[in-house]
Amino acid sequence: MNSEEEILARMRPGCICKGIKLYRILQAIEDGAASFEEVAEMTGIGGGSCDSKRCGKKVATLLQKKKTD
Numbered sequence: 001m002n003s004e005e006e007i008l009a010r011m012r013p014g015c016i017c018k019g020i021k022l023y024r025i026l027q028a029i030e031d032g033a034a035s036f037e038e039v040a041e042m043t044g045i046g047g048g049s050c051d052s053k054r055c056g057k058k059v060a061t062l063l064q065k066k067k068t069d
């Protein structure tokens with residue numbers, strides 16, 4: 001992640017209902033989280049009002065992107 005991407009990720013939402021930024025999710029994946037459950041455990045996302053639907057899709061997309069990078 002370059003510095004511009006990092007700044008944007010620090011501003012963008014990761015889990016809207018808990019106020020957790022996208023940057024935390026990206027960091028968890030960089031630190032080895034390989035499933036939604038692992039990302040949720042490391043960041044606190046999930047279990048909010050979206051019932052893991054919104055953040056689950058986001059994490060699935062990011063994990064898939066990491067596999068293809």
Ligand code: FES
Pocket residue numbers: 014015016017018045046047048049050051052053054055056
């Ligand atoms: S976006 Fe907050 S629990 Fe899914």
